[in-house]
Amino acid sequence: MFTRNPAGLAALLTFVLSAAMVFAQAPNLGKPVSPAEIAAWDINVLPDGSGLPPGSGTPADGARIYTAKCSACHGPEGKGGPSARLVGGEPVKNMSSEKTIAGFWPYSTTLFDYIRRAMPWQQPRSLTNEEVYALTAYILSQNQLIGERDAMNAQTLPKVRMPNRDGFIVRFPDRTP
Amino acid sequence: MNKTPSDRIKRELTDLQAVAGNGLLHRRALLRGGAALAGAMTGYTLLPSALGQQLTDDAWSRVPGSTVPDYGSRSRFEKDVVRTLSNPKGEPRTQHARTPHHLINGTFTPNGLHFVISHAGDPDIEPDKHRLVIHGLVKQPLVFTLDTLARYPMVSRMAFVECGGNSAPLFSPQPIQASVQALHGLVSCSEWTGVPLSTLLDEAGIDPKAKWLIAEGGDSPHLSRSVPLSKAMDDAMIALYQNGERIMPGNGYPMRLLLPGWEGNMNTKWVRRIQLTEGPGMTFYESRTYAAILPGGKAYQFYFMQEVKSFITHPSPGLAMKGPGFYEISGIAYSGYGRIAKVMVSADGGKSWAQAALQEPVHSKAFTRFRAPWRWDGGPAVLQSRAWDEAGYAQPTRTQLVAARGETAQVPPVTAFPSQHYNAIVSWSVERGGEVKHVYA
Numbered sequence: 375m376f377t378r379n380p381a382g383l384a385a386l387l388t389f390v391l392s393a394a395m396v397f398a399q400a401p402n403l404g405k406p407v408s409p410a411e412i413a414a415w416d417i418n419v420l421p422d423g424s425g426l427p428p429g430s431g432t433p434a435d436g437a438r439i440y441t442a443k444c445s446a447c448h449g450p451e452g453k454g455g456p457s458a459r460l461v462g463g464e465p466v467k468n469m470s471s472e473k474t475i476a477g478f479w480p481y482s483t484t485l486f487d488y489i490r491r492a493m494p495w496q497q498p499r500s501l502t503n504e505e506v507y508a509l510t511a512y513i514l515s516q517n518q519l520i521g522e523r524d525a526m527n528a529q530t531l532p533k534v535r536m537p538n539r540d541g542f543i544v545r546f547p548d549r550t551p
Numbered sequence: 552m553n554k555t556p557s558d559r560i561k562r563e564l565t566d567l568q569a570v571a572g573n574g575l576l577h578r579r580a581l582l583r584g585g586a587a588l589a590g591a592m593t594g595y596t597l598l599p600s601a602l603g604q605q606l607t608d609d610a611w612s613r614v615p616g617s618t619v620p621d622y623g624s625r626s627r628f629e630k631d632v633v634r635t636l637s638n639p640k641g642e643p644r645t646q647h648a649r650t651p652h653h654l655i656n657g658t659f660t661p662n663g664l665h666f667v668i669s670h671a672g673d674p675d676i677e678p679d680k681h682r683l684v685i686h687g688l689v690k691q692p693l694v695f696t697l698d699t700l701a702r703y704p705m706v707s708r709m710a711f712v713e714c715g716g717n718s719a720p721l722f723s724p725q726p727i728q729a730s731v732q733a734l735h736g737l738v739s740c741s742e743w744t745g746v747p748l749s750t751l752l753d754e755a756g757i758d759p760k761a762k763w764l765i766a767e768g769g770d771s772p773h774l775s776r777s778v779p780l781s782k783a784m785d786d787a788m789i790a791l792y793q794n795g796e797r798i799m800p801g802n803g804y805p806m807r808l809l810l811p812g813w814e815g816n817m818n819t820k821w822v823r824r825i826q827l828t829e830g831p832g833m834t835f836y837e838s839r840t841y842a843a844i845l846p847g848g849k850a851y852q853f854y855f856m857q858e859v860k861s862f863i864t865h866p867s868p869g870l871a872m873k874g875p876g877f878y879e880i881s882g883i884a885y886s887g888y889g890r891i892a893k894v895m896v897s898a899d900g901g902k903s904w905a906q907a908a909l910q911e912p913v914h915s916k917a918f919t920r921f922r923a924p925w926r927w928d929g930g931p932a933v934l935q936s937r938a939w940d941e942a943g944y945a946q947p948t949r950t951q952l953v954a955a956r957g958e959t960a961q962v963p964p965v966t967a968f969p970s971q972h973y974n975a976i977v978s979w980s981v982e983r984g985g986e987v988k989h990v991y992a
Contacts, residue, residue, distance in 0.1 A: 400703065400704070400750050400753070400754055401699075401702050401703055402754055403695070403699035403700075403702055403703070404685070404693030404694065404695050404699070404751065404754050404755065405693060405694050405695075405699075406691055406692065406693060407684060407686070407692045407693060407694040408692075409686075409692070411694075412684050412686060412692065412694075412824075415684060415767075415823070415824050416686070416826075417767075417773070418765050418767070418775065418826055418828075418832050419832070420828065420830065420832055420833070421830070421832075421833045422830075447643070456643070456644075457643070457644070465848060466844050466848050466850065467844075467847070467848045468844060468845075468846055468847075468848070468957050468960070469722060469843070469844045469845075469956065469957055469958075469959060469969040469971055470959045470960040470961070470969065471844055471848070473839050473840070473842075473844075478839060478842075478850075479838060479839055480833060480838050480852075481833045481838060483833065484833050484834065484835055484838050484839070487775075487832070487834065487835070488834070488835040491767075491772065491773035491775065492671075492771070492772035492773060492774075492835070495643050495671065495771075496643065498671075498771045498772060498773065499773075541848065541849055541850060542842065542849065542850050542851070542852040543845075543849055543850070543851055543852065544852050544853055545851040545852060545853050545854040545855070546779065546853040546854070546855050546856075547779075
């Protein structure tokens, strides 16, 4: 039938294509938004350092902020309290091992990202970028992953190589049971 | 000669043969005989005077009932059917609320009983002020309100959501004596309705360099997870409704990312921002919390799939058996890979198996209720279920899973589990007196 009536086929194709276009049409109600408008929410930091803001902080600066804002939960020396240990810890061996920053975390940028989005627990998003850099520097320094005078900023932080960087097997999209 | 119903039941009883050890019957017993058949097998409901008293009109049937409320709630006699809370005072740490699978039935979870994990409580979001931003590697960054999303073509689907650490107490070297709620209560299933995420990403215009997205919630930890773009374009949804009504606050009101079949933590609740990126963010929850440490110290990263799993809810620990006779073994099965293809049930610790009946329709990546008729002779029995999915995966035995993943060093408190996926076979031991215990078999 189609081969005997090319005009009919063309008409049918036109109908199918226009129907598909109508079906695929979305309301397009999203409003354009500028980088400036979303700047306060644009807080993801990636392992290559993209997303890190301007600013800088030293372990000494971080020590003061830590005592004031973090030590009540994480202990005076960062070795744990009601909340997790931030300093020290062994390499992991099995599922019961403690997942410490020095012993488990693969990327230093995660520290900045997580402090900035989630800490302090009672007042997240209250720290300045400078304070987040300083706290990041303090914790890395206490874990002897950087020197006591090393400032952390958008250039230096992504270069800090975490000890367990190669300790992972990427499961996705592996389907092995 | 006319055959009476009791003749028919007697004939079916004669026909019924155990299909596996320790009294497991063919699943057709559920389809044909129903309650009458069950009664015949237990032998007491057919006796003419078993009731031993005359029925009278009860007090509630002799007066008009109460005023119908504007929002219904269940009978006052059901007040004990509740979630269990790990942190009832809301102390500054994660809160868990577990679904009582042994006290409910069917294939979806009522909204008030859906499991919740909140890492810093449930935010009190004003829906008119909530925004969803899509930005990053897109042609045009966009912002959506709840009102605008309500005008998009929507889809509805059943989907389970399961915490990556659900059932992880079974990594304990000794079986922990606890209810199915305590052991397996961090999974629930709902009908979710919302806008396909692909519609919104297409509208923003995906940069060909984009391979991942990072989703972020509007809760106080601003929980963030990286998701491969392929999943986002496959069956991801910005869910707005849960079982027909707006999503519960604990499950992400007014909107959440739904990734059917994938680790619960990735199904970002209260989602407010989606950034398209070339690579993953290596966020706190993916690079630390839900990375699963293997024996020897290497860890799985990006263990997204919630693999094929089943467990028996009736009977289960805390639901004692009430004397020998007919019982329906019933439970739930699900897989992140798709539909459940088959569930087998054993009453003798895995020596022999009978195929369970599956409640239709069987939805992809959703709870499937399975049922198997069982005549308990009153002796010891070990009940197990094993599920297969349409991708061909079978639930492993616990021995197999533990060989690959290890066990915890000590017996942990039932709420202090490692965040590791556990999908192996679960065993309930029925003791001679009818008590049901958790065992490894």
